[in-house]
Amino acid sequence: MKILVLGAGVVGTAAAYYLASDGHDVTVIERHQAAARGTSQSNAGLVSPGDATAWASPAALKTFLRGLYNHDLGIKVRLRFDPYFLAWSLRFLRQCTQARLRANSRIKLRLALYSRDCINAISADTGIHYDERKKGILYFFRSQQSLDTGTDNYRYLAEHGLPIEIVGRDRLVELEPGLAGVKEKIAGGVYSPIDQTGDSSQFTQNLAAHAAEKLGVKFLYGTTVEGLDIDGDRVRMVITSAGPVACDAVVISMGPESGLLGRRYGIDLPVYPVKGYTATIPLEDESKGPTMGGADEDRLIGYSRLGNRLRMSSTAEFTGFDRTFKPGDFNTIINTGKDLFPGAFDEKKAVFWAGLRPMMPSSVPVIGQARYENLYLDTGHGHVGWTMACGSGKFLADLVAGRKPEIDPQGLTYTG
Template sequence: MHILVLGAGVVGVTTAWYLRQEGYDVTVVDRQCNAGTETSYANGGQISVSHAEPWANPSTPLKVLRWLARPDAPLLFRPRMDPAQWRWGISFLRECTSARAARNMRQIVRLGIYSRERLQALRKDIEIEYDHLEKGILHLYTNPGEFESALEPARIMRELGCDRQVIDADRAVELEPALSPVRQRIAGATYTAEDESGDARRFTQALAIKAQEAGVEFLYGTEILGFENTRDRVLGVTVIREGRHQTLRADSYVLSLGSFSAILARKLGLFLNIYPAKGYSITVPVKNEDAAFNVSLIDDEYKLVFSRLGDRIRVAGTAELSGYSRELNLTRCRAIVRRTAELMPEAGHWEQSEFWAGLRPATPSNVPYIGKSHFGNLYLNTGHGTLGWTHSCGSAAALADIVAGRKPDVDFTFTGLQPAR
């Protein structure tokens, strides 16, 4: 069977890899000139099962209201004359109840644990380098109220098998001495030893090479326009490749186009409640090895994640719901630099920060679409939001099971979509 995977980000490439391991003929299509050059390019770099509390939780609506007037707010909603944005926003508010947030967290944690295990198994099977570290993730809190709010989610995660331990400031500094200059400001912390970090772009491009060696074909520089289809089957994908309009045909298709999945799915009459959440990152060279961290960090108050990638520091975060523009908002970029330099002034050459913005495919619940659509030969693996890197291997392995007619080995509610009304 020939399968066409639409999208060469970290989710699309891992999907292609696991499908090829099942023995399928696989072709990957992407408009860019290489794998991992959009949302996977400069993300936060963390395999963070512990970062599983959904954005939609009871405390969020009030925070968003307070942040409306702040251009550097961690979560910024910029209202537009866009029905998709308002529909997404209303659905988001519905997910902010305690019961729904707990349900969604269970889904996210289970998929995260499974995915981390699959990544570790993949790393043992093949030689692949991507600046990965296995030193855990430390959530730090400089606001006592934010720390208090983290205790219950941490407890739920422990019950689900994610060992997110609550620790004090002294233990946090013991784990990561680079935090010693701000020891007095730390109200508390949590630590998950099993979590990891690594460069998602390097991983994606290295795995794409391995996949090519295994027989996967990559069609880069190919713009996807739409579909040829009947009521219940996809017959082909219309594209522009090397200046020519073409139709690519396969037996089955996988939609893994991140934020653009929703636009393309609509052409088939499928409604995916995915909206782009523009995230920002800075990448800087290490300045002082003693002052630079090695344990990955998460600053929950400012919604920032910190990863050490070899001789570079990556800090990423914030979310801007403002459409599909990837234009840099320098106010938000500088806010990341300011907060990071405040916590670790000597760690990096902050004046050399390389700014980046990417569109993260967010669902209101933070739970992705993985599974079969109502089209008999169209599968979905998209909508992973900020956790595409974390969930990529598990999502891909599970989808390969579904395509092969097996039940995935993870307790997760897989998608079955109905036509849009």
């Protein structure tokens, strides 16, 4: 089949790779001038099944309300008239029961574990590299109270297949010597040995180059999707800024814009943009930086070691499609980095970035056929798109081919 994939982020590029591997004629349409220039350009760098806990929980409403007035929190809510945000929020609140938290987290974990294996298989099969490190990730807490409360979700994930080790501060510093200087500020944490790190932008660009060279995937960069030409129950072509492109099937992987396109054609796709911020800084003294990925759970900051660079990420800001930022938005990230890794970097050399995560109310992505016979979705991966992208792509390729997926599809396929 001739399949059009809309979006060349890590999710769309992974889908294109698997579809082309099945022998399909695949074209990717991307509004930027290269792959991974949107949400996939910069993130915490964590490939983290350990971060599979859904955002919606019984405690989320309190945090959400605090984010209205306390903008020092990792959660920020900018009040504005946005009916779509209001509708999304109501659906989010319906997911905030303990039962839904557990169910959504199980689905995310299932896909995340599978996707981690898919990432590693792609790297082995293609030879591509992306500043990867396979040393695990530490999720740590600064107070005994937050440690006692925070480990509950990790213990639940462990019951459903995630290997973890609950560690005290001595063991934590043994695992990560880079945190020795702040040992007394940390109560303990959770070590997930199968988690790993890597640069999603490098991965995506290298995978796109491989798919183009070895599998014949065509990438139409600098091309905007303007609409779909639908006849009956099928999409005939995609209307773009470069003209119409005929197809046998379409995959929507447009990140936060997926919901905007879907709504125009009657597809119930509640994807909402949630802004995140990252700082990437060269390490002046690599011995003082981290050796693996980590997350400061009290300050809601994730970080990773990408070659000789430190990547730090924070904040979930509900502010629509605004991608702007100012230097002051990164104060908490930089101050936390200096606190954790004193002397490791020169903050004046930081490269700042902000992008939009495509968030579903349930925190679970949606994959598969939607409303029209030849229209597929692979979107809504939220804050763990890098983690779940490759597993989603392989899962989607199985659905398109009519094969039984390698993992249980329950909770992942489109039901709108």
